């Protein structure tokens with residue numbers, strides 16, 4: 001990751017070095033924040049944010065779920081204000097390909113009660129490059145984690161709540177320790193849920209399948225995009241349930257996420273998927289997605305929000 005010059009903090013652009021919070025911030029101690037990860041692509045019409053409205057909606061829905069009011073430094077923020085703040089952060093930094101807004105409880109108190117704690121918002125724009133590291137474009141090795149995806153009974157699985165990501169971090173550590181780049185988590189019913197920061201797809205018996213939302217997954221914006229793109233290309237796509245055996249013996253597997261984009265998987269738990277190389281369906285979808293996000297396919301132009 002390359003750091004940039006300025007961070008949006010509670011309505012002001014501040015220098016990267018000056019974007020600080022107190023050690024007693026509620027979110028730092030108890031995970032009480034909601035965040036987003038959003039990609040910015042270079043297109044023939046200038047830099048564009050991919051599906052910005054959907055990201056802002058999910059961010060605001062997460063805050064509603066957590067009871068977090070959108071008032072930072074005494075000013076109330078609405079949907080359009082947050083959209084504009086994100087675009088401003090992209091405009092005021094150079095070479096940006098990823099933006100991370102985070103709305104969190106700040107304050108300087110000890111105690112769990114979140115009611116009445118001040119709220120802050122930070123928007124960071126960086127150059128991320130390849131999220132899964134060099135070589136991931138040749139196919140990722142993943143493991144099935146021993147950690148379960150936190151389900152809807154213990155956390156709002158459909159919102160990107162900071163504290164819930166402690167489980168993703170445990171699963172990611174397990175993956176990296178085993179020499180893999182990602183981990184997929186099963187849900188508490190033993191069905192395939194999702195990866196630490198990506199949704200998962202398989203291709204079996206001529207059909208594309210991805211876990212349905214009731215499997216306690218985050219309804220990924222890339223997942224949603226890819227379902228539509230695959231159907232538009234004539235593939236059959238089912239949002240369904242599947243288990244570890246079906247995952248490991250699938251013809252193809254790939255992950256989708258804002259950071260990882262469309263990431264083909266070539267090994268699950270040290271077992272090759274197909275012949276251990278990227279399959280034709282994942283290849284085709286990855287290439288189509290790469291063109292869409294770079295503004296090369298006019299039918300999907302509504303997914304791009306131009307910054308200038």
Ligand SMILES: Cc1ncc(COP(=O)(O)O)c(C=O)c1O
Nearest residue numbers: 197198199218220221222257258
């Ligand atoms: C747990 C989890 N699942 C899936 C995704 C993929 O979602 P999206 O495609 O909206 O980035 C993410 C990333 O935001 C995530 O954190």
